[in-house]
Amino acid sequence: MINFVLLISRQGKVRLTKWYSPYTQKERTKVIRELSGLILTRGPKLCNFVEWRGYKVVYRRYASLYFCMCIDADDNELEVLEIIHHFVEILDRYFGSVCELDLIFNFHKCPWPNFQAYYVLDEILIAGELQESSKKNVARLIAAQDSLVEAAKEEASSISNIIAQATK
């Protein structure tokens, strides 16, 4: 089971956190601090696993972003690497280039805080377990939900247009 997912930039800025096991806010901050220290300092040729408090953290670096997943001691580390890659590929397909990923999570450059990454993750993992192995299917589901939001948005603006016209 995946206990949590963390995305950290090379500078240690948190880009995304998702907790599947209960952690208090205080514990979360501590976990992030500890793991940033452990992972960001590791050299490039080392293995992608870090043992931590009886768990294992599997991480993989894409450009300046570290994707980390904390799993139980008896889980399959190699598979979790594939899950991370699966997630990244889907994000990649959704947002564009992986190399720009950090920019996507960089709220400053983003017109709207990007909760899309969370929505994508929710289509891949539930309860810390894998939900879907087809990238196409995930993309399709996200697109369908985005269009529901778009439709609501258009409806809202057309209503406000109508109101605006009527009150002109």
Added chain:
Amino acid sequence: MDLSINPFSSGTRLRDMIRAIRASKTASEERAVVRRECAAIRAAISEGDQDYRHRNMAKLMFIHMLGYPTHFGQMECLKLIAAAGFPEKRIGYLGLMLLLDERQEVLMLVTNSLKQDLNHSNQFIVGLALCALGNICSAEMARDLAPEVERLLLSRDPNTKKKAALCSIRIVRKVPDLAENFMGSAAENIKEKHHGVLISVVQLCTELCKASKEALEYLRKHCVEGLVRILRDVTNSSYAPEYDIAGITDPFLHIRVLRLMRTLGQGDADCSEYVNDILAQVATKTESNKNAGNAILYECVETIMSIEATSGLRVLAINILGRFLSNRDNNIRYVALNMLMRAMAVDTQAVQRHRATILECVKDADVSIRKRALELVYLLINDTNVKPLTKELVDYLEVSDEDFKEDLTAKICSIVEKFSEDKLWYLDQMFKVLSLAGNFVKDDVWHALIVLISNASELQGYSVRSLYKALQAYGAQESLVRVAVWCIGEYGEMVVNNINMLDVEEPVTVTESDAVDAVELALKRYSVDVTTRAMCLVALLKLSSRFPPTSERIQEIVVQNKGNTVLELQQRSIEFNSIIQRHQSIKSSLLERMPVLDEASYLMKRAASSQATVSLTKSATTATPAGSLKIPNGVVKPPAAPLPDLLDLNSDDVPVTTSATTTAPDNFLQDLLGIDLTNSSTAGGAPSATTDILMDLLSIGSFPVQNGPPTTSNFITPGQAVTKHAPATPQVMDLLDGLPSSTPLPDENTAYPSITAFQSATLKITFSFKKQPGKPQETTMHVSFTNLTSVALTDFMFQAAVPKFIQLRLDPASSSILPASGNGSVTQSLSVTNNQHGQKPLAMRIRISYKVNGEDRLEQGQISNFPAGL
């Protein structure tokens, strides 16, 4: 157009907030921005603002991600969830999952909305609810909403179905009793074609098996066939772009099916046999040039190791591991080491074959690999290979990273102790470890070493000489210094005179003053801590008695520390100085070698304390589910020095009473203890304080010595004599001078006259004495009580207390009723052992309680007129 009506089109203010936060130069600036924003959001919430609810939520999530408290926004999530539209619900659920966790009470309030959404006609809204439930539901919610999820598990829409399956996993984890409700539909869904559904359902089955034996049996019957079919389909399928990873169709599904097969096949021969062929096929046909293939092979090997596989299949698995181990990819080597640990249980010999490679991995550049390999080496060690393997590890200790030394040292110590039958080998290894990594050696390890040296009289000379040499070269290793200093203090003369030489040894030329030099050097090192320094002082004191010519020099060193700012050292120095200066008569017996430390009791104590630590760790792990942070970070503290042993001495002071009267009130105890106080004019030596000082004299802060039974009289009793009167000031030490250093021993067979020990208006107590020949310390006393009044005394009870150096045993009284007017008497016998026979006279405090006409009376007194020589 009024933008404020439309929550989607604004966002500028959010951008402003983010920009302001990013632009903050200092943390306090950032905090100010966040505080301002939170205040605005709070205001909006309390005004019931609808239009910006959406945007405020987004801000809150951002603020939350920065680590600020956002609990005040939790209710807003619930409101958004309760809204009708999909966009509101979407962000509401996202906020719920981000800002709340299952332990918050607020969560219960969402149960109703969740129930409605689970029954919604829009599959995406159902999906949102399932996702939220699966990620954060508590046990109560799981119980409440399980029927909805069960129903959705049979939904026609595959996307709803897969979400419902994963959601069920969470429910079953929270409430294992519900497992049986899900097993029917889970087994049914194994026949599906949709990969998402298959993956989810297979995981659900694995979880159900963990939760319930009944479910395990049911699924063994109903889904093994389906699993084999799934696995055969995916392994044999032609290129499927949708699921393809590195040329393999859906490795995720592969792995999950293999995992479920492992759960089902464990301990079940039929099931294992059924999956045998397909496992062999996966193990041989899967490509191992990419990570995805290796992930499958890894899972497959683990399954083969766990189920009742045929030996041929096991050989296949071990071979795959061998290939992994020689792989150049660090990830693969890591998992190979991981897997070999589990393979140890199946086939030790096969793992032993890879010993050399594993040993190389201990020296790898990657700490994760080193740790794994070290664990594995530890498991591999047995009688035949322990010496070469230990040598390798000790050699590596010299060059390893500082970070790794702690782990490595702990493991080496543990190995060496496990195979400590060969004492000389054990000592040699321990000395090497202490020299190379003494700073990482845990207290209990060097305590054990000292206990062993104390017990191995033929090796004491060798030990102290080796340690002396090591100390010259590695004086910065704390625990080496401690052990060496202790040994030099105890066995100093063995270095100087080369006593008990072993054949392998070269004689050393060390003079008495060299030995003192070594200890002095250790004492004066800049970095050593208080315990070590205190041990140095004790060692010096001991050397002053072993090597009388150095006594003066040692006194100088001790005197230098009289002004030490550390109270502990200052006090010790003053006391020691006084011993050297004024108490030559008792010095040599005071500073005799420590009695042999009791190995068995030390080991038992150590085992008990480490067990306690382990069970503590265990209960912490089990009490808090995976993911919680309560697990200690691996540092097992050595047990606190077992002081109680020494404190037990104190119990000598507890009034010894007859069995009927063991519950003497506390204040009475204090009264009796007052004996000590009356003797000492400074009255500073409260009982507990004297015990502390006693401990100091015996040597030493946290020290195994305290484990030894402190019974040897020539060591303890002078100490006590000192401590009784020595609350730290030299002035009080002078009291010692008044001690009768030699009282003429009385003839053992002398008859002692009876005494009237106590007389009041009501009561007369007489003592008569008897001594056993050959045991001058022991006296048996017969006490007889006479009632002088005309009323019978009932509930009669006699209690006595003696100073520390005396042991007292009180037998039951002949009666608890004392007849009136001396018409008969009550008798009681005591036996007393005076540990300072010939030096100090007996003294005793007594208390008598009784009832006169039902009224409580109490009398007390002190007996100091005991005949001399008792």
